[in-house]
Amino acid sequence: MKERYDPAEIEARWQERWERDGAFRAADDSDRPKYYALEMFPYPSGRIHMGHVRNYAIGDVIARTQRMRGREVLHPMGWDAFGLPAENAAIERKVHPAEWTRANIESMRVQLRRMGFSYDWRRELATCDPEYYRWEQLVFLRMLERGLAYRRHAPANWCPSCETVLANEQVEDGACWRCGSRVEARALEQWFFRITDYADELLEGCDRLEGAWPERVLTMQRNWIGKSIGAEIRFPLDEPRHAGAGEISVFTTRADTIFGATFLSLAVEHPLVLEIARGTAREAEVREFVDRVRGMARSERAAGKEGVFTGGFCTNPLSGRRMPIWAANFVLAEYGTGAVMGVPAHDQRDFELARAYDLPIVVVIQPEDRALDPERLTEAWEGPGRMVLSGEFDGLTSDAGKVAVAKALEARGFGRATIQFRIRDWCISRQRYWGAPIPVVHCEGCGVVPVPDEELPVVLPLDVPFTGEGGSPLAKSEAFVRVSCPRCGGPARRETDTMDTFVESSWYFARFACPDETTRPLDPARTRRWLPVDQYVGGIEHAVLHLIYARFYTRVLRDLGYVEVDEPFAHLLTQGMVCKETIACEEHGWLYPDEAADGHCKRCSRPVTIGRMEKMSKSKRNVVDPDELIARYGADTVRLFCLFAAPPERDLEWNDQGVEGAFRFLNRLWRLVHGVRERVSTAAAVPDLEGMTERSRTLHRQTHRTIRRVTDDVADRFHFNTAVAATMELVNAASRFVEDGGLDDEAGPAVLAEALRSLVLLLAPVVPHVTAELWAALGRDTSLAAEPWPLADDGALEQESVVVVVQVNGRLRGRLTVPRGASEEHVVEQALADEGVRRHLDGGSPRKRVFVPDRLLNLVV
RNA sequence: GCGAGAGUGGCGGAACGGCAAACGCACCAGACUUAGGAUCUGGCCCCGAAAGGGUUGGGGGUUCGAAUCCCCCCUCUCGCACCA
Numbered sequence: 007m008k009e010r011y012d013p014a015e016i017e018a019r020w021q022e023r024w025e026r027d028g029a030f031r032a033a034d035d036s037d038r039p040k041y042y043a044l045e046m047f048p049y050p051s052g053r054i055h056m057g058h059v060r061n062y063a064i065g066d067v068i069a070r071t072q073r074m075r076g077r078e079v080l081h082p083m084g085w086d087a088f089g090l091p092a093e094n095a096a097i098e099r100k101v102h103p104a105e106w107t108r109a110n111i112e113s114m115r116v117q118l119r120r121m122g123f124s125y126d127w128r129r130e131l132a133t134c135d136p137e138y139y140r141w142e143q144l145v146f147l148r149m150l151e152r153g154l155a156y157r158r159h160a161p162a163n164w165c166p167s168c169e170t171v172l173a174n175e176q177v178e179d180g181a182c183w184r185c186g187s188r189v190e191a192r193a194l195e196q197w198f199f200r201i202t203d204y205a206d207e208l209l210e211g212c213d214r215l216e217g218a219w220p221e222r223v224l225t226m227q228r229n230w231i232g233k234s235i236g237a238e239i240r241f242p243l244d245e246p247r248h249a250g251a252g253e254i255s256v257f258t259t260r261a262d263t264i265f266g267a268t269f270l271s272l273a274v275e276h277p278l279v280l281e282i283a284r285g286t287a288r289e290a291e292v293r294e295f296v297d298r299v300r301g302m303a304r305s306e307r308a309a310g311k312e313g314v315f316t317g318g319f320c321t322n323p324l325s326g327r328r329m330p331i332w333a334a335n336f337v338l339a340e341y342g343t344g345a346v347m348g349v350p351a352h353d354q355r356d357f358e359l360a361r362a363y364d365l366p367i368v369v370v371i372q373p374e375d376r377a378l379d380p381e382r383l384t385e386a387w388e389g390p391g392r393m394v395l396s397g398e399f400d401g402l403t404s405d406a407g408k409v410a411v412a413k414a415l416e417a418r419g420f421g422r423a424t425i426q427f428r429i430r431d432w433c434i435s436r437q438r439y440w441g442a443p444i445p446v447v448h449c450e451g452c453g454v455v456p457v458p459d460e461e462l463p464v465v466l467p468l469d470v471p472f473t474g475e476g477g478s479p480l481a482k483s484e485a486f487v488r489v490s491c492p493r494c495g496g497p498a499r500r501e502t503d504t505m506d507t508f509v510e511s512s513w514y515f516a517r518f519a520c521p522d523e524t525t526r527p528l529d530p531a532r533t534r535r536w537l538p539v540d541q542y543v544g545g546i547e548h549a550v551l552h553l554i555y556a557r558f559y560t561r562v563l564r565d566l567g568y569v570e571v572d573e574p575f576a577h578l579l580t581q582g583m584v585c586k587e588t589i590a591c592e593e594h595g596w597l598y599p600d601e602a603a604d605g606h607c608k609r610c611s612r613p614v615t616i617g618r619m620e621k622m623s624k625s626k627r628n629v630v631d632p633d634e635l636i637a638r639y640g641a642d643t644v645r646l647f648c649l650f651a652a653p654p655e656r657d658l659e660w661n662d663q664g665v666e667g668a669f670r671f672l673n674r675l676w677r678l679v680h681g682v683r684e685r686v687s688t689a690a691a692v693p694d695l696e697g698m699t700e701r702s703r704t705l706h707r708q709t710h711r712t713i714r715r716v717t718d719d720v721a722d723r724f725h726f727n728t729a730v731a732a733t734m735e736l737v738n739a740a741s742r743f744v745e746d747g748g749l750d751d752e753a754g755p756a757v758l759a760e761a762l763r764s765l766v767l768l769l770a771p772v773v774p775h776v777t778a779e780l781w782a783a784l785g786r787d788t789s790l791a792a793e794p795w796p797l798a799d800d801g802a803l804e805q806e807s808v809v810v811v812v813q814v815n816g817r818l819r820g821r822l823t824v825p826r827g828a829s830e831e832h833v834v835e836q837a838l839a840d841e842g843v844r845r846h847l848d849g850g851s852p853r854k855r856v857f858v859p860d861r862l863l864n865l866v867v
Numbered sequence: 868g869c870g871a872g873a874g875u876g877g878c879g880g881a882a883c884g885g886c887a888a889a890c891g892c893a894c895c896a897g898a899c900u901u902a903g904g905a906u907c908u909g910g911c912c913c914c915g916a917a918a919g920g921g922u923u924g925g926g927g928g929u930u931c932g933a934a935u936c937c938c939c940c941c942u943c944u945c946g947c948a949c950c951a
Binding site (some may be wrong): 179220221222225226229230232234236256257258259260271307311335336337338340341342345346347348349353354355356426428546549550650651652653655656657658659661663664666667668670671673677723725727728730731732733734735738745809811813815816817818821853854855856858861862864865866 | 872879881890892907930945950
């Protein structure tokens with residue numbers, strides 16, 4: 007046994023051993039209760055970064071802890087392997103995307119193995135494997151049959167840089183989520199998944215995830231789904247201009263304000279805007295406004311309320327008022343009908359527009375506590391109240407009015423109660439090569455024809471040109487595109503759109519249950535066994551992307567009979583980012599740490615600015631390379647620091663000295679065990695409490711208190727940082743025990759052995775290699791990973807005397823050591839005899855006292 | 868603007884109505900050393916020589932007792948952002 011802690015040698019040896027023993031294989035047929043621990047699988051970019059390390063370290067502790075607690079744990083790993091970077095690499099470096107991806111997976115797998123994560127590598131999968139995406143294609147065909155997948159000509163979000171369309175979820179503030187380019191509107195034929203069919207269910211599901219998912223993720227999903235209960239109202243046009251358009255339909259959540267509607271506002275994209283103005287004197291002005299507003303980014307449009315009168319009028323179906331039709335910059339084309347009724351007294355935006363253009367303001371809702379005067383209104387009243395100037399509805403409350411007005415409209419044929427969602431169908435078409443081909447062909451005679459099941463997979467052709475110019479490389483592959491129609495045999499063209507890569511990540515967790523299934527997408531018996539994922543761990547950035555798609559897709563798989571669960575992820579932990587301070591020079595921008603010395607830039611000698619903690623990124627030059635750290639300290643130190651430095655949901659501030667501290671701790675633990683291993687009895691029976699010395703008893707008690715704390719922190723709360731802190735305290739206590747000669751006590755060796763054994767077990771999920779080594783050093787030949795989690799012995803925790811805190815008027819004034827279970831009378835008597843306490847009583851006697859047995863006495867004077 | 872979260876030593880962070888600052892980092896002093904960037908010991912919120920007193924962004928409240936619960940305000944971070 008080596009005296010020095012040498013992580014490189016230890017870690018390689020144990021990793022090999024785990025590999026050989028298949029230590030982390032999940033048995034499909036075990037009698038033990040299952041536990042499915044999963045972390046979001048990585049995109050194979052080429053290198054593991056600290057964000058991955060933190061994510062997977064958290065997941066690994068959870069998986070290993072559950073395994074020790076007797077669960078049959080499924081903890082798989084795979085690769086989210088389709089995506090644009092592979093194609094860019096092909097263009098820039100002339101490497102085929104498949105080859106580039108394969109090589110990246112190889113090197114990242116090596117990195118992950120070096121971290122010692124407890125994966126069942128037999129279940130590894132890569133989504134670019136035809137054996138994976140063939141089943142995705144099959145599910146697509148089933149969705150097509152059910153109308154859950156459909157094709158539609160629609161304005162799409164086009165990213166000019168990525169040369170593809172994007173789903174709404176993938177557009178952030180008008181820009182591409184991946185590259186940041188300004189997204190353009192393009193009308194294209196696109197494939198969609200009917201996620202709107204599941205909008206209500208996804209929303210209700212959020213309620214059931216309450217407490218199991220972070221509140222903010224649920225809030226973000228609820229907002230994204232955006233359910234609004236209201237009414238659709240149709241306003242007849244004075245002069246029907248457009249073929250079939252004798253009316254304009256709006257959506258409102260405030261049907262109760264309809265008598266206050268004095269105008270109509272249309273989005274500039276609304277087809278009737280130019281139609282109404284055409285050929286009139288207003289045409290030029292309207293066209294100018296429409297062009298100007300359309301040219302603006304969405305964020306710029308918000309600047310101020312602007313509009314233009316189109317020249318047309320319609321009639322308010324209930325009040326009979328003749329209402330001018332305006333085009334306004336704030337009306338969204340993509341929400342509702344792209345048209346709204348203008349109620350300036352009760353909607354702030356309408357109010358501002360009315361003020362700017364002198365449109366009439368009519369108060370039709372009066373709040374309960376005051377009377378609104380339309381002449382002196384400074385802002386819209388958007389709150390509830392009673393309806394006035396609303397004919398037959400006068401006196402109704404807003405809520406009652408909403409229902410009554412909708413009913414009346416329906417009865418008269420001018421509208422109906424309806425529900426509007428913000429979420430829209432998921433656009434899954436991508437005009438890119440490196441993705442799963444959509445399995446249909448276009449036949450001149452038959453139209454869209456599904457590829458027959460038995461012809462799946464539609465495999466990506468390998469021999470396509472990557473020029474970086476002009477559209478999808480797939481479309482340029484004649485061999486791929488030219489096919490004969492499966493239905494009529496005539497000439498046909500294969501679909502060249504591929505699926506959004508978020509489709510692959512919407513079901514990979516289910517495929518992990520049965521990755522070797524060769525006859526169908528999923529094996530229901532095994533998905534029943536493993537799903538749902540008990541604990542999912544990943545970044546918050548997927549709150550409305552991956553996580554909502556996966557929830558939708560899981561329900562589709564359920565309705566297709568492949569899985570039985572509604573929700574894919576029973577519990578979600580969103581870990582914080584890994585941050586590090588940044589260094590900036592005003593001349594040379596972001597600097598690497600070694601480009602600065604003594605606060606100055608080495609190149610230009612200017613003083614540098616130490617920036618705040620920022621998420622690690624190459625561009626900010628504040629990344630830390632996991633490989634370098636592992637080489638220097640070992641994987642255990644890296645894991646320990648990641649878990650100890652901050653609670654998992656919070657951002658972790660990287661600190662080189664903190665890593666050093668983690669390494670020191672492992673060395674201390676190592677020395678402690680090796681310093682006494684000859685003297686402690688590894689086979690020692692449970693220490694006998696009777697006749698034990700006080701110091702032995704104290705260590706024994708602290709051991710069990712630590713077991714309890716770590717168990718609570720790790721298993722129930724995921725507070726790994728405090729769990730580690732508790733083990734550090736026990737190491738300190740055990741070291742002191744040895745120094746103080748505790749081993750000379752009769753029970754000393756047994757008590758110390760128990761402490762060390764417990765430490766090794768409690769730390770095993772966090773630092774699996776060094777603990778495995780120490781387990782052997784303590785004479786154990788069993789596999790630590792399969793060892794049962796220690797149990798705290800309540801008896802050991804009991805003390806015969808306790809310290810009771812004495813407060814006077816709620817302030818700490820003394821401490822008393824009394825027998826456990828001492829009566830109130832006894833404690834009060836002692837407290838009153840205490841000099842420190844008596845001084846604060848000012849000679850008076852307590853008016854009241856609060857007694858918490860074995861804890862506290864509060865005297866009130 | 869709306870929503871969520873946070874605000875505690877020099878720093879990361881503990882304390883789920885009952886001893887504020889566990890654990891670690893940094894720092895200071897000492898020991899061992901030719902040496903220390905190893906290891907060990909001690910110190911380390913503020914005032915005070917001490918006894919003692921004060922302290923959890925600010926203000927109010929509930930309570931015997933509040934970092935913790937409630938209300939108002941301030942600051943920061945993140946998300947959404949004209950959703951009719």
